[in-house]
Amino acid sequence: MVQQLDHYRTPPNWHPGAPWLVHTLWFCAGAPLLSARWLPGSAWRVLLLRVFGARIGPDCRLKPGLRVKFPWRLQVGRACWLAEDAWLDNLAPITLGDRVCLSQGAYLCTGNHNFRSPGFDLRLGPITIGSEAWIAARAVLAPGTVIGPGAVVALGAVVSGSMPAGAIVRGNPAVVVGMR
Amino acid sequence: MVQQLDHYRTPPNWHPGAPWLVHTLWFCAGAPLLSARWLPGSAWRVLLLRVFGARIGPDCRLKPGLRVKFPWRLQVGRACWLAEDAWLDNLAPITLGDRVCLSQGAYLCTGNHNFRSPGFDLRLGPITIGSEAWIAARAVLAPGTVIGPGAVVALGAVVSGSMPAGAIVRGNPAVVVGMR
Amino acid sequence: MVQQLDHYRTPPNWHPGAPWLVHTLWFCAGAPLLSARWLPGSAWRVLLLRVFGARIGPDCRLKPGLRVKFPWRLQVGRACWLAEDAWLDNLAPITLGDRVCLSQGAYLCTGNHNFRSPGFDLRLGPITIGSEAWIAARAVLAPGTVIGPGAVVALGAVVSGSMPAGAIVRGNPAVVVGMR
Numbered sequence: 001m002v003q004q005l006d007h008y009r010t011p012p013n014w015h016p017g018a019p020w021l022v023h024t025l026w027f028c029a030g031a032p033l034l035s036a037r038w039l040p041g042s043a044w045r046v047l048l049l050r051v052f053g054a055r056i057g058p059d060c061r062l063k064p065g066l067r068v069k070f071p072w073r074l075q076v077g078r079a080c081w082l083a084e085d086a087w088l089d090n091l092a093p094i095t096l097g098d099r100v101c102l103s104q105g106a107y108l109c110t111g112n113h114n115f116r117s118p119g120f121d122l123r124l125g126p127i128t129i130g131s132e133a134w135i136a137a138r139a140v141l142a143p144g145t146v147i148g149p150g151a152v153v154a155l156g157a158v159v160s161g162s163m164p165a166g167a168i169v170r171g172n173p174a175v176v177v178g179m180r
Numbered sequence: 181m182v183q184q185l186d187h188y189r190t191p192p193n194w195h196p197g198a199p200w201l202v203h204t205l206w207f208c209a210g211a212p213l214l215s216a217r218w219l220p221g222s223a224w225r226v227l228l229l230r231v232f233g234a235r236i237g238p239d240c241r242l243k244p245g246l247r248v249k250f251p252w253r254l255q256v257g258r259a260c261w262l263a264e265d266a267w268l269d270n271l272a273p274i275t276l277g278d279r280v281c282l283s284q285g286a287y288l289c290t291g292n293h294n295f296r297s298p299g300f301d302l303r304l305g306p307i308t309i310g311s312e313a314w315i316a317a318r319a320v321l322a323p324g325t326v327i328g329p330g331a332v333v334a335l336g337a338v339v340s341g342s343m344p345a346g347a348i349v350r351g352n353p354a355v356v357v358g359m360r
Numbered sequence: 361m362v363q364q365l366d367h368y369r370t371p372p373n374w375h376p377g378a379p380w381l382v383h384t385l386w387f388c389a390g391a392p393l394l395s396a397r398w399l400p401g402s403a404w405r406v407l408l409l410r411v412f413g414a415r416i417g418p419d420c421r422l423k424p425g426l427r428v429k430f431p432w433r434l435q436v437g438r439a440c441w442l443a444e445d446a447w448l449d450n451l452a453p454i455t456l457g458d459r460v461c462l463s464q465g466a467y468l469c470t471g472n473h474n475f476r477s478p479g480f481d482l483r484l485g486p487i488t489i490g491s492e493a494w495i496a497a498r499a500v501l502a503p504g505t506v507i508g509p510g511a512v513v514a515l516g517a518v519v520s521g522s523m524p525a526g527a528i529v530r531g532n533p534a535v536v537v538g539m540r
Contacts, residue, residue, distance in 0.1 A: 002330060002360065003312040005279040006239050006259035024220075032218040038392040040384075059366050079366035089284060089317075099365040101480070104449060105467065107285065109317050115332050115360060120281070120314075132363040134480075137449075137469050138500050138518075140318050140336040150362060152475050156500040156518035156532055158318075158336035158352070172336055172352040172518070172532040180362060180475060182510060182540065183492040185459040186419050186439035204400075212398040269464060269497075287465065289497050295512050295540060300461070300494075320498050320516045338498075338516035338532070352516055352532040 003113075003120045011122055018053065018072050026052050026071065037064045037084070049074065056080075057098065076100075077131065092124035097131030097149060104137040112143040130165065150180055183293075183300045191302055198233065198252050206232050206251065217244045217264070229254065236260075237278065256280075257311065272304035277311030277329060284317040292323040310345065330360055363473075363480045371482055378413065378432050386412050386431065397424045397444070409434065416440075417458065436460075437491065452484035457491030457509060464497040472503040490525065510540055 016023050030052055034045055045062040053072030060076060065085040068074055073090045076082070077098035085105040088094050092110035096102075114121040125143025129135065132150045139153045142160035147153065151163050154170035154177075163169050168178040196203050210232055214225055225242040233252030240256060245265040248254055253270045256262075257278035265285040268274050272290040276282075292303040305323025309315065313327045316335045327333065328345035338352040348358040376383050390412055394405055405422040413432030420436060425445040428434055433450045436442075437458035445465040448454050452470035456462075474481040485503025489495065493507045496515045507513065508525030518532040528538040 003279055003281065003314060004259075005261060005281065027220060028218050035217075037395075038388050040387060079364075081365055087285075099363055101363065101365065101473075104469070105447075107318055109284070109335060113281075113314070115314055134363060134473070134475055138467055142335050155469060155502050155520070158532070160335070170533060172338070173350060183459055183461065183494060184439075185441055185461065207400060208398050215397075267465075287498055289464070289515060293461075293494070295494055322515050340515070352518070353530060 001118045002116060004118045005120060007118065008120055014122065014124075017070055022052065022072075030071070031067065034062075035065055035067050039064060083137070090127075092126040092143070094126065095128045097129060097133070099132045100129050101134045102129075103135060103139070106135045106137065107140045108135075108145075109141065110143050152180055181298050182296060184298045185300060187298065188300055194302065194304075197250055202232065202252075210251070211247065214242075215245055215247050219244060263317070270307075272306040272323070274306065275308045277309060277313070279312045280309050281314045282309075283315060283319070283335075286315045286317065287320045288315075288325075289321065290323050332360055361478050362476060364478045365480060367478065368480055374482065374484075377430055382412065382432075390431070391427065394422075395425055395427050399424060443497070450487075452486040452503070454486065455488045457489060457493070459492045460489050461494045462489075463495060463499070463515075466495045466497065467500045468495075468505075469501065470503050512540055 042062045046056050049071045054074040056076045057078030059079040062082045063084045066082050067087040069090045073093045075095045079099045080096050081101045083104045086102045087107045089109050094108055108127050110125055112123040112125055114123050127141055127145050129147040130149030133147045135153045136155045138156045140158045145159055146162040148163055148165035150166045152168045153159055157170045157174040158172035159174040166180045167176045169176050222242045226236050229251045234254040236256045237258030239259040242262045243264045246262050247267040249270045253273045255275045260276050260280045262282050263284045266282045267287045269289050288307050290305055292305055294301040294303055307321055307325050309327040310329030312330045315333045318336045319333045320338045322340035325339055326342040328343055330346045331343050332348045333339055334350035337350045337354040339354040343349050346360045347356045350357050402422045406416050406420055409431045414434040416436045417438030419439040422442045423444045426442050427447040429450045433453045435455045440456050440460045442462050443464045446462045447467045449469050454468055468487050470485055472483040472485055474483050487501055487505050489507040490509030492510045495513045498516045499513045500518045502520035505519055506522040508523055510526045511523050512528045513519055514530035517530045517534040519534040523529050526540045527536045530537050
């Protein structure tokens with residue numbers, strides 16, 4: 001017996017990580033502003049995310065359409081690029097090193113479920129991306145993924161697990177096809 | 181000679197399935213409201229879809245960003261989860277059993293074309309998903325797909341055809357990689 | 361040493377291709393209007409793109425949700441269909457022949473980077489799609505892709521390189537699986 005969604009309970013030790021008012025403000029105002037496609041500008045996006053608790057290094061460039069679930073669970077190094085429609089679905093923490101490039105429409109998923117349990121228990125998996133890694137457009141990273149420094153995840157690749165430093169990975173499921 | 185789009189005709193027996201006024205109201209007001217990302221709440225989304233003809237069981241949870249083409253061609257069992265940005269492109273009927281989970285950005289496509297005909301004839305393929313199946317984030321289901329009860333479609337998988345009950349499928353094209 | 365994003369410079373010979381005012385007008389008003397999901401109608405979308413410099417043949421059908429980066433770098437033949445949420449990310453020119461069908465959520469990517477250079481140099485790759493080709497829903501085309509006339513790119517396929525006329529390609533990475 002699996003996935004009895006009517007009996008699903010959020011884990012007792014889980015919390016969005018911010019007070020209710022902050023969470024609601026982010027959801028109803030901050031997030032829509034951040035992701036507005038018709039509003040140019042990067043610096044104010046960085047500022048907005050920092051106001052809501054994100055730790056973002058200097059010289060980052062954030063593009064319109066960017067989506068972040070919980071800014072207070074986001075850590076970004078220096079000189080990173082977060083492109084249009086990149087979606088950081090960070091129920092669990094997402095950590096980027098320095099000079100990381102997330103391209104258009106990349107999707108970083110941190111929420112999983114134990115699909116063999118009756119309660120369909122939530123299993124969170126933080127995502128860590130090493131410095132100088134490039135996650136190309138429309139790529140998808142599974143919960144718990146670790147991308148080594150300097151790795152390249154190709155266009156549309158679907159990655160889970162750990163990818164070694166400098167690896168070039170592509171495909172669905174993604175496999176290592178070369179070194180940078 | 182194929183795909184002469186200038187000579188394309190919608191099939192004579194095809195109809196959106198709702199009166200013009202209802203269809204227009206849904207398109208211009210209902211659908212944008214349903215999919216508004218800055219509006220929290222599930223119960224009113226269920227109600228909205230029901231008002232436009234969807235049959236939705238009790239205890240379902242619908243998230244912001246959800247997209248439904250034709251509510252009047254949607255049938256959802258009890259205690260289902262339809263996550264952010266899940267896109268039910270139901271020109272043809274989509275039917276979910278009970279306790280089905282559709283995760284973020286999943287795309288269910290019911291419209292196909294006979295690509296060997298000059299008229300590029302529309303070929304609709306209903307989609308049916310069995311109870312306790314999980315369609316993970318960013319997965320794509322082709323027209324005519326049947327997902328057996330309890331099956332798991334992995335993150336980003338691209339599925340066509342019929343998947344057996346309890347199967348775990350992944351990849352593009354998706355293949356069975358295990359049993360639940 | 362690669363991807364020193366803090367030292368990235370746009371190539372000296374690169375330019376958006378339109379005066380600043382036109383570019384800004386497109387970004388803040390034209391593009392959001394084009395992609396508005398709640399606004400029906402095709403003819404005005406064609407007109408809007410033409411006003412901003414796109415060359416579009418007669419009898420084309422453009423759907424809500426369509427996204428175009430630079431209309432002045434878009435050339436579309438006659439009787440083409442550009443479906444909901446198709447995203448033409450044309451930093452470099454995108455050229456469609458006649459009677460081409462781009463389905464829902466297809467993503468055409470023209471921007472690449474030399475990931476082995478310290479400067480992460482921008483490498484643009486125009487995309488060309490031959491007449492009567494069909495790019496199915498959620499497919500992704502890499503920079504520099506050439507799709508031969510009459511080819512079919514299957515649902516969710518991720519394509520790079522050149523695909524021969526009449527080929528049916530699917531998967532990620534996409535391979536030729538048949539002829540039309």
